[in-house]
Amino acid sequence: MTTTTERTRAVADVVPAPPRKRWSARRYLVGGILVLTCWAMLSPVIWTAMSVTKPTDVAFLNPPVFFYQPSLQSFVDLWQTTQFYQYLINTLVVAVISTVVALLIGLPAAYALARMPGWISAVLLIAALIFRALPRFAVVLPMYDLSRALGIYDTTFAVAAALVAINQPFSIWLLRNFFAEIPKEVDEAAMMDGCNRVQTLVRVIIPLMGPGILTAGIFMFLFAFQEYLTATILTDINARTVPVFIATQLGQTLPMLQQAGAAAMLLTLPVIAFAFIAQRYLVAGLNAGSVKG
Amino acid sequence: MRRREFFGFVAPSVLVMAGLLVLPLYQTIAWSLQRVNYGETGTFVGLDNYTHALTDPRFGQAVLFTVELTLVVVATLIVLGYLLATLVNGLGRSRPFVLGILLVSYVIPQVVGGAMFSWLFNSNFGGVLNFLLSTLLGQDILWFASTWPNRIMVALNTVWSMLPFAMLVILAGLQSVPEEVVEAAQIDGAPTWRLHWNVIIPTVRGTLGFVAIISIMDVLRAFDQLIALSPQAVQLGNESVMLYVFNVAFQDGGQQLGLGSAVNVLLIALICLMLYPFIRGIAREARHA
Structure with missing residues (x-):
């Protein structure tokens, strides 16, 4: 067809x-x-958008109201009566830090794995594959114990560090598949011209990897932004992220629930815009991230 | 690349993974053999936690629920993903726009997507879908308080959030189907369904297998959506394996941390088993290099 x-x-x-x-x-x-x-x-997104722009008294009425005077009051309430601003900052801090660190340590590793075939690389790649599929709790519960012992429980640092490690296997696979597409001759030419390995990577290969790095960065950011399980275990109130905040509000009553909806919309709208703007990279990443074993 | 350079390049990443993945994993395995709580040194109890898990009817129910959910969701994902990818593959200029819309449920955090679904279904909150269905059927469906409706809602939500992934990977697979083969079949006058069943599907079999494996592993780990959609999961028998771990090893102060760790270890063993074909593939590639 x-x-x-x-x-x-x-x-x-x-x-x-x-x-x-x-x-x-x-x-x-x-x-x-x-x-x-x-x-x-x-x-689901449209209905949520409608629910949060309804006046609070009819927002969750049964039978539902379809025609109403739109209002943005729930967003104002969210901003004024909750710590949403703080949670949003926490989410962004965690996402930015974990993305940058994951790329900084992932790039050289992925480059080396793409350039040196052999059993050491194979073992590392297999380990990364297994880690990527791991049940989160198997690493997050010990991390909870550790963060308590070290006194870093409920800090954005702990969440970011956990996410760097948890997302590292995926980013290594993704970047390695992108690196593998650059011919080895490029490296050899650069080294012939007097670059050492580090210079080759930084001056020649990384500039060629622009779209690949952007793709990996987008995925790391998205994963950190979406993360619920890790954040709910490792945070309490100070470092709480927006998905955790929304989940805790779900059991609440009306004004709080509508605010949770407003928070959900505020979190969702940027990523929807993202789905359109960065679509090319999302599609590329979903395919390059696949294991071609 | 020299060996010294190789180790220098991979060192930071390996150190992070060793410290924050391998060590915690070791801790989980150690805990699975202990009676222990957070911040304590546990007492060794051998395989007690494993026998406890395997004889606990609640865990059995969690496994059953998770496996059922996985089978239903993955089968649906493959079928719908293939159909949708075929439709999108035929699009021209409107394609980026349609893809953008279809990607939305993938980029929304699962727990938030679950919350949005709950508002669509919950009669207490004027859920529009519930309203339409109850008007049509003349009776109220208890989406949150009875087992099967709750399962259907959870399955729908899981499909909703994972369909974009399945569709996109299959779409990429479809683009690698040689056009001549399709044209030859068309010239031979093959009807559309035969073209798909006998020509295209065998060609993208590998892609479909890949989507199946990744989706199976993702649904086996289902957790986020249940927090939003199944607040009474334990009473309804709709607890997933991961939710079971969360409930016994964290929720009530980690009373049964050893038990939760044992379940984690069992799940890891299962996942390694499922990854075996991929692991063999990587190893073979390394030998030939």
Whole structure:
């Protein structure tokens, strides 16, 4: 069922074209199904957006209210009555720190793994693969114990450090697959011109890796931004992140619940914009991150 | 690349993973053999935690629920992911826009997506879907208080959040199907379903297998969405394995940390077993290099 116009044309050169009407009917059908799918996929977000812009007294009324005077009061309340600002800052600090550190230590490792085949690399890559699939609690519960012992429980530092380690295996695989696409001859040429390994990596290879690094960075940021399990175990009140905040508000009553919805929208809107702007990188990362074993 | 350089380059990453992944993992294995609480030195109890886990009916129920959820969700993901990828693959200029919309549920944190789903279904909060369904059926479905509706809601939410991943990877697989093969089948007059079943699906079999393995491992670790969607998971028998670990090893002050650790170890063993084909592939590649 190739509906790409070029392909249809290529086929049409050889076989008599199918009746025009049938094709357009099929196109309408496909379009209709896709529109419905998109609508279904977006409906939880749309309904949340509606719930949080309703006046508080009708926000969660049953039967639901469909026509109302939109208001942004819940966002104002969220900002004024909760520590949302602090949680947002915490989330961003954790995401930025863990992304930068993960890239700084992941880049040279991934480069080395891409350039030196052999059993040491294979062992490291297999270890990374297993770590990536690990049940989080197997590492996060000991981290909780450790952070208590070290007195860094409930700090953004502890969460960021945990996330650097947890996301390291994924970023190494992703970056290594990108590095592998750069021919070895590039390295050899740079070293012929007098660069050492570090200079080759920093001056020649990394500039070539722009999109790959951006992709890895986007994924690290997204994972840290989304992380709930690690943050809920390692934080209490000071270093709480937005997903944890939203989860704790769920058992609450009306004004708080609507504020949780407002927080969910504030967290969601930037990542939705992101899905459109950085789509190319997300798609590339999902494919390069795959294990080609 | 010289060996010394290699070690220099991988050292920071290996140190971080050794300190923050291998050591905690070692701790988990040690705890799984102890009766212990946070901040204490435990007492060695041998395999007691394992026998406890394997004979605990609540754990059995958690395993059953997790496996059922995994089977249903992964099968749905493969079928829907393939259909959706095929439709998107035929798109022209509208493709980036449609992909952007379809990616939304992937970038939303799972626990937040779960919260959004709960507002769609919960009659206490005027959930619109629940309202429409109860008007249609003439009776209220207890999405949060009865076992099967709750399972359906959790499964729907899990599919919702993982479908973009499945769709995108399959889409990339579809692009590697040689056009000549498809055209040849079309010239031979193969009907659409035969074209897919006999030509395209066998070609992207590897991709579908990859999506299946990754999704299986992700659903086996289901946790975030249950926090939002199944506050009564234990009473309903809708506790996942990870939620069970959380409940016994953290929630009530870590009373049964050893038990939770034992479950973690069992799950790790299972995951290693499932990763075996990939591990063998990497090892083979290394031998040939």
